[in-house]
Amino acid sequence: MNRAPIVLLSTVAGLVGVFSFHSSPAKITxxxxxxxPSTTTPPTTSAPxxxxxxxxxxxxxxxxRNPPPTSTPTTRPTTTIxxxxxxxxxxxxxxxxxxxxxxxxxxGILSVKVTVSKTTITKVSIAAIDDGGNPRSVSIDQYAIPIxxxxxxxxxxxNIQGVSGASYTSAGFAQSLQSALTQLGL
Amino acid sequence: xxxxxxxxxxxxxxxxxxxxxxxxEEAIGVLHAxxxxxxxxxxxxxxxxxxxxxxxxDDAPLEIAxxxxxxxxxxxxxxxxxxxxxxPGGVDPTGLVKGWAAQACLNVxxxxxxxxxxxxxxxxxxxxxxxxxxxxxxxxxxxxxxPQQLACVVETPGAIxxxxxxxxxxxxxxxxxxxxMTRAASATVVGADLSLADALATALVIAGESALTMFDTxxxxxxxxxxxxxxxxxxxxFPIV
Numbered sequence: 001m002n003r004a005p006i007v008l009l010s011t012v013a014g015l016v017g018v019f020s021f022h023s024s025p026a027k028i029t030x031x032x033x034x035x036x037p038s039t040t041t042p043p044t045t046s047a048p049x050x051x052x053x054x055x056x057x058x059x060x061x062x063x064x065r066n067p068p069p070t071s072t073p074t075t076r077p078t079t080t081i082x083x084x085x086x087x088x089x090x091x092x093x094x095x096x097x098x099x100x101x102x103x104x105x106x107x108g109i110l111s112v113k114v115t116v117s118k119t120t121i122t123k124v125s126i127a128a129i130d131d132g133g134n135p136r137s138v139s140i141d142q143y144a145i146p147i148x149x150x151x152x153x154x155x156x157x158x159n160i161q162g163v164s165g166a167s168y169t170s171a172g173f174a175q176s177l178q179s180a181l182t183q184l185g186l
Numbered sequence: 187x188x189x190x191x192x193x194x195x196x197x198x199x200x201x202x203x204x205x206x207x208x209x210x211e212e213a214i215g216v217l218h219a220x221x222x223x224x225x226x227x228x229x230x231x232x233x234x235x236x237x238x239x240x241x242x243x244d245d246a247p248l249e250i251a252x253x254x255x256x257x258x259x260x261x262x263x264x265x266x267x268x269x270x271x272x273x274p275g276g277v278d279p280t281g282l283v284k285g286w287a288a289q290a291c292l293n294v295x296x297x298x299x300x301x302x303x304x305x306x307x308x309x310x311x312x313x314x315x316x317x318x319x320x321x322x323x324x325x326x327x328x329x330x331x332x333p334q335q336l337a338c339v340v341e342t343p344g345a346i347x348x349x350x351x352x353x354x355x356x357x358x359x360x361x362x363x364x365x366x367m368t369r370a371a372s373a374t375v376v377g378a379d380l381s382l383a384d385a386l387a388t389a390l391v392i393a394g395e396s397a398l399t400m401f402d403t404x405x406x407x408x409x410x411x412x413x414x415x416x417x418x419x420x421x422x423x424f425p426i427v
Contacts, residue, residue, distance in 0.1 A: 160339055161194065161317055164309045165328040165348035165372050178306065182192045
């Protein structure tokens with residue numbers, strides 16, 4: 001089934017809503033949907049930068065099927081905290097990436113980046129993680145990511161539309177991953 | 187707190203976005219409103235004020251009374267294994283509120299007339315319809331003992347909620363002893379309404395598989411308990427695939 005996802009993201013301090021629409025055929029008329037805000041790759045700095053929205057905010061971003069926007073995806077995790085609007089980038093027409101919302105997890109804040117080739121997940125990684133220097137996050141990086149990568153890959157092979165339940169270290173990870181997948185229409 | 191809720195709509199008719207957007211906005215608004223009313227992390231929420239004795243239930247938003255009434259019903263059905271009034275710090279319906287908010291959000295989405303919709307609040311899922319007209323939604327249950335796997339796949343009748351060891355401490359207090367305690371690795375409940383499924387899943391993971399008897403007189407709900415040793419215990423009609 002072709003999917004043309006449209007994503008609405010609104011953020012407040014508590015519950016975060018992420019919406020996607022799956023339909024066939026692929027053509028969707030956008031009508032008066034405002035253009036996506038321009039996305040910039042966060043600079044690699046040593047000082048964490050934080051943008052916070054004070055009230056409910058709605059941004060609409062549409063993944064591009066025609067000429068893709070030019071942007072360079074980061075290839076390694078940074079220590080920058082960002083709560084800016086989440087970004088979807090197109091590397092080639094069939095390879096796309098998205099970064100999920102920043103979520104609180106056991107030791108701090110993280111966001112997950114997922115890469116897909118057409119509709120197959122090829123890579124899952126931490127986009128940004130800040131834990132106040134807690135050394136345990138390193139072991140999460142080394143231990144949890146390969147396991148959660150497997151979890152994400154396993155999930156997609158079971159023809160399911162969601163996962164219920166999550167292990168202690170991965171609750172926040174799964175949430176951010178979920179929002180990244182939703183942006184990509186998966 | 188940062189609970190990410192995802193809303194997925196599935197439709198074969200490709201409705202234009204402008205028709206869907208106002209309803210989706212309203213559905214997301216329901217989540218925000220629930221957070222404003224019920225968050226125990228916010229000092230100014232109505233529930234926090236009730237817990238501190240600053241606000242009477244009669245003067246609080248109607249939704250709070252509705253939720254507490256559902257909590258009473260869930261307490262009866264679960265024979266006290268789910269009991270918001272036994273929580274430290276005052277009445278705490280958090281074990282039911284997430285499911286209630288997601289279900290209310292889904293009910294707004296019915297106005298889109300799509301073939302299927304799914305609201306996933308960090309693993310508690312409310313849904314109607316399916317991904318296409320020939321299928322119901324299939325939901326994987328994370329394996330609490332082997333985190334890199336799915337324990338099983340379930341065809342959901344609508345609502346599915348899972349309570350597990352990752353919640354240990356905050357909400358999994360045994361009402362009978364007053365201490366944090368679980369007798370299972372995870373518990374999953376499916377049924378028509380997510381608020382009740384949420385509460386009963388919480389009760390089940392605290393009480394363990396012997397409490398599956400609570401479903402004997404509850405026709406539209408089924409339960410699964412994954413014990414600490416990894417064994418499955420489920421009600422006869424649990425919709426495992």
